[in-house]
Amino acid sequence: MICYEHPLNERIRMLLRLEDLFDKVAFFSEKQDAFDHHSALVTLFEILDVTSRTDMKSDLLQELERQKQALEILRGSPKISEGALNQVLGNIQVASQGMLSMPGKIGEHLRDNEWLMSIKQRVGIPGGACEFDLPSYHYWLHLDHATRRSDLEEWLGPLLPIERGFSIVLHLLRNSGKKFRHTAQRGVFQQMGPGRVAHMLSLKVDDSLPCVPEISANKYALNIRFVTSGARQKPKIHEEDVEFELTFCNL
CATH class of the missing domain: 2.60.440.10 (YacF-like domains)
Structure with missing residues (x-):
């Protein structure tokens, strides 16, 4: 069977897009080839664009709190596994704390990096990331794969609390x-x-x-x-x- 998911509002549409982007950046980051790491960085820039359109952190925190309250009502029901319920509530608590500890706006650490922003500006142009346009980026792509992967993990890491948050929301949605x-x-x-x-x-x-x-x-x-x-x-x-x-x- 192949599954087709069709969002019926803009909020769910955005969460599904983010899920797809986070899956891609994780896939490409794990590779070793420079072209894969270029794809990972371009996808990271797409995540930055999507998350900058709304106050996503606040929206996710509100949704997780709403789901937490709805699940608490089910406690004691004979149809609900107490262990499974506690696990979901624990995941919600961890995800909420992670987002609350995020400093500033989502992706602010990326926007403050002038080197990354210069690359982001060029990759939006067809063929704009050639070596003669971005020699310093060309140099980075020729570093060893472990160094590039470490940089990608450093840039992606501050965004992971957002991924944990929307992953819980989509998991609850899919199981309803x-x-x-x-x-x-x-x-x-x-x-x-x-x-x-x-x-x-x-x-x-x-x-x-x-x-x-x-x-x-x-x-x-x-x-x-x-x-x-x-x-x-x-x-x-x-x-x-x-x-x-x-x-x-x-x-």
Whole structure:
């Protein structure tokens, strides 16, 4: 099965983008090649841009506190594992303390680094990070991989409390809701939802099917079209029935 997650508000959309970026920067940082470390640094700059758009630290702290209070209400319920509950609450406490201990704004340590900001300015230009544009960066890319990796870890480290915070929120979101099996007749599915509220849709489809879902949703209706697409063909509706699993995820 392949899972497609569709955010239904801007906040969840931003958290999913950050999750993707943090996964990429961790992947590239662990490599040894200079091109991989260049990709890690470019991804780090993307994280900086995304986190600078809103007061994310405050928003995450408020959401974690809200989830903490909601979970505390469940204490003593026979349907809830006390051990699992304590573990989640402990993770929330650690993540909150980590964000509270972050000095200044998110990524301030990166913005204060003139060398990094000079690179960030150039990588936004196609081909702008060539050796004749940034000789000092070219020199850095020729250092041994352990030194480059150590620098990347130093630059990424102050951002990790944010990652721990949104990872908990997304974990709770993904584990909410009930799964339903549906069939899209001739590749099309529609469901009317009188006021149904959700923060994200999770849709799973057999990965052997040559189609992808196009999702349009609001609190009144959900429309899904399964479309065949690829580099060598124009998109068109998959004309066979498609079975899929759907979950309305809500914090």
